[in-house]
Amino acid sequence: MNHLFKALNDSTRREILSLLKEKDMSAGEIANEFNISKPSISHHLELLKRADLVNSKKDGQFVIYSINTTILDDLLNWILTLKNKTDENP
């Protein structure tokens, strides 16, 4: 859960997820959407990967990133648990 919250606590990374929601993209394509150096974007992608929010696969010289939303179910459950004052109404 720590990795997940950490990954989401940055607007650039959240924007990357929004982009990947629409379509898979290479690291370079993603970097072109921001006024941030490619190494910085690479670092952000690494944190997203560590949180299991994105997958990557090598395609020739490119690395294609895709979103993985299954991990967000954990977050959904965490939130819903917090919203249920007790477990009396599950």
Next chain:
Amino acid sequence: MNHLFKALNDSTRREILSLLKEKDMSAGEIANEFNISKPSISHHLELLKRADLVNSKKDGQFVIYSINTTILDDLLNWILTLKNKTDENP
């Protein structure tokens, strides 16, 4: 949204929310649950308040904190939007 993600990106603050889910507590009661100084807890509570995740009301010399989960609806929607690949299936 920035304040919200920032507030949640700390395990102490998330634990505070879990405590407040069960019952309202004073700042001191909260602090007693952690091996962290009271000023540090006070700082965490301030960040939770800035994110609108908790409310506080003064009761004599005590300050009673309570959880506010309505702001979590924004987070829920943000997650659900991300999970819907397109808006074709709303």
Next chain:
DNA sequence: TGCATATTTAGATAAATATCTAAATATTTT
């Protein structure tokens, strides 16, 4: 084989953050 393109790794730096102790403020009690 050698050059161009794509991405990551390394190392440096400035800003943000969690924590502490000491002091200030507010309230209650004696």
Next chain:
DNA sequence: AAAATATTTAGATATTTATCTAAATATGCA
């Protein structure tokens, strides 16, 4: 009014983090 209790504010410090440039590591192409 003075002492005790509860909480926050101030100021300091060590760690984490986002960012950069330069260099290293793939891969593709001529």
